Amino acid sequence: MHHITLIGLNHKTAPVALRECIALSPDETIAMQAGLGEHPDISETVVFSTCNRVEVLMAAKNPENAVQVAKAFLARTKKVPVAQFENALYVHHDAAAFRHLFRVASSLDSMVVGEPQILGQIKEAYLAATRQKTSGPLLNRLLHRAFFVAKRIRTETGIGDRAVSISFAAVELGRKIFGTLENKKVMLIGAGEMAELAMEHLVRQRVGEIIVANRTFERGVAIARRFNGQAIRFDECQAYLKLVDVIIGSTGAKGYVITRDQVKRSLRGRRNRPLFFIDIAVPRDIDPQINRLANCYVYDIDDLKGVVDENIQDRKEEAVKGERIVEEGVVHFQQWYESLSVVPTIVALRKKIEAIVDGEIQHTLSSLNGLSDADRQALGRMRNALVKKVLHHPTAFLKRNGCQKDRTIYLDVARKLFDIDE
Numbered sequence: 001m002h003h004i005t006l007i008g009l010n011h012k013t014a015p016v017a018l019r020e021c022i023a024l025s026p027d028e029t030i031a032m033q034a035g036l037g038e039h040p041d042i043s044e045t046v047v048f049s050t051c052n053r054v055e056v057l058m059a060a061k062n063p064e065n066a067v068q069v070a071k072a073f074l075a076r077t078k079k080v081p082v083a084q085f086e087n088a089l090y091v092h093h094d095a096a097a098f099r100h101l102f103r104v105a106s107s108l109d110s111m112v113v114g115e116p117q118i119l120g121q122i123k124e125a126y127l128a129a130t131r132q133k134t135s136g137p138l139l140n141r142l143l144h145r146a147f148f149v150a151k152r153i154r155t156e157t158g159i160g161d162r163a164v165s166i167s168f169a170a171v172e173l174g175r176k177i178f179g180t181l182e183n184k185k186v187m188l189i190g191a192g193e194m195a196e197l198a199m200e201h202l203v204r205q206r207v208g209e210i211i212v213a214n215r216t217f218e219r220g221v222a223i224a225r226r227f228n229g230q231a232i233r234f235d236e237c238q239a240y241l242k243l244v245d246v247i248i249g250s251t252g253a254k255g256y257v258i259t260r261d262q263v264k265r266s267l268r269g270r271r272n273r274p275l276f277f278i279d280i281a282v283p284r285d286i287d288p289q290i291n292r293l294a295n296c297y298v299y300d301i302d303d304l305k306g307v308v309d310e311n312i313q314d315r316k317e318e319a320v321k322g323e324r325i326v327e328e329g330v331v332h333f334q335q336w337y338e339s340l341s342v343v344p345t346i347v348a349l350r351k352k353i354e355a356i357v358d359g360e361i362q363h364t365l366s367s368l369n370g371l372s373d374a375d376r377q378a379l380g381r382m383r384n385a386l387v388k389k390v391l392h393h394p395t396a397f398l399k400r401n402g403c404q405k406d407r408t409i410y411l412d413v414a415r416k417l418f419d420i421d422e
Contacts (some may be wrong), residue, residue: 002138005063006091006097007070008055011111012086021080028077029125030132032056035073037134038124041065044136046143047126050118052111059138063093074261098333102326105146107160114159114315119150142333149329155324159315167197169307170278170299171205176221176299177276183208184245186326189237189257190214191223194280195250195305199227202246203328211244214239215251241266241275246277249285257281259291264295266388270295280304343400345411349394353387375403 009022026031029047036045036058044059056074060066071089075082092100103109107118128141129135133142154160172179184207199210206209210229214220217233224231232240241247241263252258262276272295279286279300287296291298365371371379387390398410414420 002059002061002212003063003115003397004097004265005058005060005066005312006092006100006136007058007067008053008054009085009088009090010053010055010109010401014085018085018088019052019054022054022074022078022085023051024054024077026128028127031128032073032077033134036070036281037132039066041069044139045134046129046139048122048125050121053104055104055140057097057142059136060134067091091343094337095330095334098330098337099143099326101142101146102149102329105150106322106326107150107324108153108318108326110320112165113319114162116154119147123147128338131381135272138337141336147328152329153325156325157318157321159318159322164305165197166301168201169311170198170248170280171201173297173299173307174202174278175205175302177274178245181205181207185243186213186246187211187213187244187247188223188248188250188287189234189236189385190217190249190251190253190281192250192280195278196223198248198278198280203227207246211240227402238262238266242269244275245246245273246276246278247248247286248280250280250323251285253281253285254283255261255404257285259287263287263290263293267295275328284354290365302409334401339399341411345414346395346398347392348385349414349418350419352393352420353390357383357386360375 009019009094011019014020029049033047036047037041038054038150041062042058042060046057048057054074058070058071071082071086074080074085090100100109105119105122107113107115110118119141121260122143126135130140171181174184178184181202182205184200186199186207186209186338188195188210191212203210212220212224212227212229212231212235213236214223214231217231220223220231223229237258239253241258245256249257258277274295274297277290277296279288279298280303284300286298286300288298288300290296326402333353360380394414398414
């Protein structure tokens with residue numbers, strides 16, 4: 001019988017420097033899958049590599065040999081000695097491998113619990129393996145079960161409902177204030193990394209006009225082009241306060257870039273339209289006193305961190321529900337997986353009983369003369385009924401859930417009792 005084995009390293013077991021050395025490019029992944037697939041000890045394989053993990057999933061008759069082969073292929077592919085990454089590796093067999101894969105696909109094992117990207121990455125890796133025909137019946141079934149478990153967790157828990165990054169939390173707050181961010185005008189002041197990430201989230205929310213103000217105008221033009229927006233001079237910010245709906249501050253300035261007085265002067269032209277400030281700068285860009293003005297909302301990085309911390313705790317609580325769904329998935333797949341070992345023994349047992357009955361019928365018929373076709377048909381029906389009744393209880397017992405734990409022992413006894421060759 002083939003065993004399912006998973007070998008890999010991730011953000012929990014390997015520092016980023018080591019993960020960078022081991023990370024596989026798409027071409028390297030394809031080459032490694034092809035090489036492993038041709039090895040006599042490995043019948044099926046799927047390899048996936050992301051910024052936080054490299055994992056090799058295999059079906060093999062000799063799992064220990066398969067692990068050594070995978071290590072050697074990884075070392076050869078990346079030109080890194082096995083000793084350099086061996087201590088960071090984890091190895092899971094059968095049920096432990098199912099559980100690990102289900103947790104990974106469901107993002108319970110991710111650096112940010114509940115992030116949706118990992119499931120898409122595993123689906124892409126599986127699709128590549130099916131195109132190469134390195135994934136077969138066992139891994140196909142296992143991965144489809146992993147996708148099913150991940151979908152259940154996504155729909156039955158709130159694991160992915162709340163923002164757990166500063167930039168995304170800012171956008172979620174904006175949605176609460178406005179109801180929808182669609183067609184809202186956004187002004188980006190400065191060019192910090194988190195501000196650009198927030199802008200990417202805003203673009204996904206289909207915001208309208210985007211205005212970029214940067215002290216270096218050329219840099220502002222480059223960012224505006226990236227987001228299909230308009231670049232303005234830094235000293236034009238005041239004029240745009242009455243036009244925009246969302247302002248993101250991310251400069252390196254030592255004092256406030258937007259003051260309470262500036263905003264107050266712009267309110268008359270706004271006609272009570274809400275104005276939302278996302279201040280991701282340290283030190284702060286936006287005067288916190290603006291919060292005291294009517295229809296003005298200022299959130300700085302500490303406010304956003306508080307939202308994120310609360311949401312992370314919520315996700316952890318939802319993850320407990322996800323772990324239960326994973327365990328259900330492991331039990332169901334394990335039952336199917338273990339049933340595979342029963343089928344060859346039941347087929348061999350049937351053949352053995354049929355051969356014994358057929359032999360005795362032929363022996364009896366050789367001493368009888370003048371049997372009619374009807375008599376022979378009656379003997380045939382008797383033969384089928386006899387085989388069925390003899391096999392009924394042994395087959396039911398071997399398939400029964402009650403013997404799951406000691407199934408290997410019972411299968412071995414059945415083969416010895418009926419002298420069934422391997």
